[in-house]
Amino acid sequence: MDKRPDYKTIEIEIRDLWFNKRKDLFRFDISKDPKYVIDTPPPFTSGEAHMGHALGFVWMDFIARFKRLEGYNVYFPLGFDCHGLPTERKVENKLRIKREDKIRFLEASREWTLKSIESMYNTFLRLGCSFDLYKVYKTMDKKYEALVQYTLIKMFNEGLVYRGKKPVMWCPKCKTAISMQEAGYIEREGILAYIKLKLENKFVLIATTRPEMISSCVGVFIANREYVETEDSLIVSRVFAEKNNLKIKRIIKPEELNGRELEIPLIKRKVKIYVDENVDYNFGTGIVWVCTYGDFMDIEWREKYKLQEIICINEEGRIVNSLGELNGLTVEEARKKVLDLLKDYLYRVEKINHNVLTHTERQDCLSSLELIPKEQFFIKTLELKEKLIEWQREIKFYPEEMRNRLINWIESMDQDWNISRTKLIWGLAFPFFKKDGRIHPVEMEDLPFDPRRDKEKVEKYRKKYGNVEFFEDEVLDVWIESSITPIAIIYYALTEGLEDLKEIKKYFEESIKYLPVDLRQQGYEIIRTWLYDTLFRVKVLTGRLPWREALINGMVLAEDGRKMSKSLGNSVDPNEVMDKYSPDALRYWALMASYGDDYRFTWKDIETGQSFMIKLWNIARYVYLNCREVKFKDKPKELEEEDVKILDSLRDIINKSLELMKEYKFQEYLKVWRKFVWEDFANGYLERVKERVRNKDIKALWTLKYVLRVILSFLHPAFPYITEKIYREIYKEEEKKDSILETKFSEIFMEKFLNNYK
């Protein structure tokens, strides 16, 4: 053994062992029990592996290796989430491929994705992740696509998928509809315009943040509370009058206003007044107008009162069907312009900060969203709300608080799941067609189906059914694809080596038997998307839970305490850390995080990790130089008291760490072992027995060699490179194994060796 560990050489040698020579070490055999299956997050194929990936994958690899050493047949799959808008943007902007040629665009996207995967893949392997490389899946595989379409058709046949025209959240910048999970509210500066609507010789004063939507006003709503007429002939809530010191002429009961007609200024159209319990009496004047569609309340009111629908904003986010002066303007431009036009009817305009519905899932978009009615595919999720609350109870969460994020999300759902992404290209096509206004699924033998590409299949349907319509301008929400990963990983295990599979149903049904799998690991920021979607889809499709346990990590923060991100310029590339230090040092940092919490990256943690590796190496080298020749079978009949003592504390540590791992407490696990290795063993026992070692005292030599052997097994899940290397230097020959992973904890356990000395 070298005096100092040469990390570069170690990494190359051990990686070659794991991922070339003995790739089979990590191969999962679905027929072997006991199994331990992890539903790993398929990273989006951005081309860059980041610290967030490193954190999650190291956690899972720790668990995978630990479970293998416990004797489990472990499945640690690797997948890639391929489709989506970010790739589409790159193909369009960087490769300059025109969107019009969809076939070429799809091919270019596929190539781009393959390249991206290659660079990410290498980083993941460098981290030492013990993936089963025989079953790597990509959501753009034909096999995967066919499975996703199969599950969608299955849900369709069960009446859970429908097509309907509904206002959807539309991003004018991305030019697509998005789902609730992709949207959020962001506080922005805006205005509150008070506009006077004529009611005979008086004015009803409404307050709105969206005056530019004037032409789509279809009703005025008041609360079932007291209103007043002021001396200036304004009708407002009593609260508003009092707050603004307006002289009250008389009280008006809501019944008096209900059903009356008002004239919208400029537009000169008449609309009615409605009384509704959902009007916020304390907001503005307590009177609002309803525009189709300014917000979600408008959707509800329009349905409830059967109001007209007048659309005044198009997909580009520009005004249509409005006054000549406003048509063609952007929403922001129109908002300014309309205030000029309205000046005779404007009571006042206030600057306010309010929450604006925004495309929050894309940090590079953050555009405000519009509600535009579109014909789209939906999945019925609302009617299963209560069941979802019930189902999640059976899953164990680490940490338990994370469950609330899921529950809050489920409870807040107020729309079915819109799964159409209009105008996107790089996505999975809908396996449906429309004939005589009705939706039909394509035949199973045609899966995977893409009407843009599979012209022969399309022709077949045209011949058979005449005039049929396919959905060439819509692709599936990407979460539809990733929300079946627990099924897909089993499916891939059952069909290893089979491509372009036709017996989808058979293997799908076979997969169900293996659910729920053991663990889902993921970040908290995708609880309301990936975790929720998977729970929903898998349970509905199979009747079974997706997993028994969910382990949730926080976000990775940069040294400056902000979220680590490329755009903030504070991100660190995992490869940089591994080049400067070692994969094991990076793993040390990752494993010192506690679940659920945001976690800061610091170079200091990396250094601490690295110095621990060096300590371990020095201990090993001492054992190598002095105890190599001692065989385990030559264990002495009796040990000295200090030998027994170190073995006793070793046993305590083992028991403690087995307990900690039941709850995935890596951080405490490592602390316990670090203290034992550094203080009890290296600085304590090893120093004390140096004299005995010089005298070739077999009891001391045997104990040293044994304790290190146990340490290697228990530290292997955390620091696989250095422990594997040391194992191969000192123990490989005697144990006749290539890798420490071919051994089990139970084979080196105390019961076998230590109890004899009690």
Ligand SMILES: [Zn+2]
């Ligand atoms: Zn957007």
